[in-house]
Amino acid sequence: xxxLGIRTAPQQLRYALIETxxxxxxxxxxxxxxxxxxxxxITKPEDQLKWVKDELSRVIRQNTDIEKIALKVPEFxxxxxxxxxxxDYLDSMVLLSAAESEIPITTKLYKQMATKRADVKRHAxxxxxxTVTAWNDQMADxxxxxxxxxx
Numbered sequence: 001x002x003x004l005g006i007r008t009a010p011q012q013l014r015y016a017l018i019e020t021x022x023x024x025x026x027x028x029x030x031x032x033x034x035x036x037x038x039x040x041x042i043t044k045p046e047d048q049l050k051w052v053k054d055e056l057s058r059v060i061r062q063n064t065d066i067e068k069i070a071l072k073v074p075e076f077x078x079x080x081x082x083x084x085x086x087x088d089y090l091d092s093m094v095l096l097s098a099a100e101s102e103i104p105i106t107t108k109l110y111k112q113m114a115t116k117r118a119d120v121k122r123h124a125x126x127x128x129x130x131t132v133t134a135w136n137d138q139m140a141d142x143x144x145x146x147x148x149x150x151x
Contacts, residue, residue, distance in 0.1 A: 002028070002065045004103075005146025007072040007138045008090035012037040013052060016142040017063060018128060020150040027143060031132040034139060045086065049093050056097040069098045069105040070145035072113070106149060113148040120144055 005016040013036040017028040036055045042048050060066060071094050074087060091107075098105035110116055115123045117137065124130060124140035127147050131139050 001067045001150075002063060003146040003149050004059070004063070004066045004069045005072070005142040005144070005149075006069065006094050007141035007145065008087050008094065009138050010086055012138075013056070013090060013094075014136075014138040014142045015059065016128075016139065016146045017066075018143070018146045018150075020147075022151050025128045025147055025150055027128045027131075029131075030129055034131055034142075035134060045089070049089055052090055053093040053097055056094060057101070060097060060101045060103070066101075066103055068149045069094070069103050070149045071095070071098075071105060071107045072141040072145040073107045073109065075109060075117075108145045108148055113144045115144055 001020055001022075003018050003020065005018065007014045015029070015034055015036070019026045019028055036052060036059075038048050038051065042051055071091060073091055074084065095105060110120070113120075120137060121130075121135070121140040124143040124147070128143050130143075
């Protein structure tokens with residue numbers, strides 16, 4: 001089964017494609033595209049959101065065998081800022097893309113993924129592995145979100 005794990009951030013979206021038989025998991029895009037960075041030339045929020053949705057649709061089209069999508073959403077803490085609100089808008093583009101593609105999607109918090117923010121990178125490395133470049137917390141979140149749907 002192929003699972004798409006996603007974590008949005010204000011200027012990019014990180015995604016993990018994992019293949020699993022329920023026990024063993026492989027990170028398919030460890031050394032290939034795993035980041036959708038907003039182009040600097042696109043400055044209007046509505047155009048940025050459209051671009052993200054179009055790019056997600058492309059990723060899904062290129063991986064027609066995705067059976068599930070896991071979206072790591074922000075934890076419930078603090079007041080909203082312009083940046084965190086835009087992150088919520090990006091999450092909504094992920095939800096919309098999943099709905100349009102008719103792929104089941106599950107949102108996840110750290111507790112639901114059996115990890116903590118401070119441990120997510122180590123956890124991802126132990127469970128599946130890490131990307132060759134641009135290894136960070138957001139990519140680890142995407143990996144563990146996908147991993148949490150393996151069964």
